[in-house]
Amino acid sequence: xxxxxxxxxxxxxxxxxxxxxxxxxxxxxxxxxxxxxxxxxxxxxxxxxxxxxxxxxxxxxxxxxxxxxxxxxxxxxxxxxxxxxxxxxxxxxxxxxxxxxxxxxxxxxxxxxxxxxxxxxxxxxxxxxxxxxxxxxxxxxxxxxxxxxxxxx
Numbered sequence: 001x002x003x004x005x006x007x008x009x010x011x012x013x014x015x016x017x018x019x020x021x022x023x024x025x026x027x028x029x030x031x032x033x034x035x036x037x038x039x040x041x042x043x044x045x046x047x048x049x050x051x052x053x054x055x056x057x058x059x060x061x062x063x064x065x066x067x068x069x070x071x072x073x074x075x076x077x078x079x080x081x082x083x084x085x086x087x088x089x090x091x092x093x094x095x096x097x098x099x100x101x102x103x104x105x106x107x108x109x110x111x112x113x114x115x116x117x118x119x120x121x122x123x124x125x126x127x128x129x130x131x132x133x134x135x136x137x138x139x140x141x142x143x144x145x146x147x148x149x150x151x152x153x
Contacts, residue, residue, distance in 0.1 A: 052076055
């Protein structure tokens with residue numbers, strides 16, 4: 001069991017890496033959730049702006065009222081364009097986070113397999129050590145019996 005401290009160190013290192021990856025995945029999930037909420041709010045604002053542009057009255061307007069209406073519609077269009085750009089940025093960030101998350105999950109599964117391998121090896125070393133100890137005790141008992149027979153003979 002002399003390799004055991006080395007293997008235990010590898011096991012602890014793997015556990016630390018697994019824990020760090022789990023925290024990273026949790027942060028990514030929180031960021032994704034925040035981005036989804038933000039995107040939903042922006043989509044709702046976009047829908048409201050579209051509705052405002054459509055709800056303009058269809059009556060006869062004076063020249064100043066018409067200019068005011070055109071300015072307001074232009075402002076609504078610009079706001080809608082800004083919201084569209086923000087949604088695209090959010091969508092791009094979501095894709096990046098999803099790709100990072102997929103990579104982290106692959107890395108985590110590889111680390112988990114390695115961690116399991118280290119655990120299995122440690123268990124095997126421990127079983128071997130126990131068997132060796134048992135054999136050693138059996139040999140000592142056999143030697144004591146033989147010595148007892150030799151003295152008694």
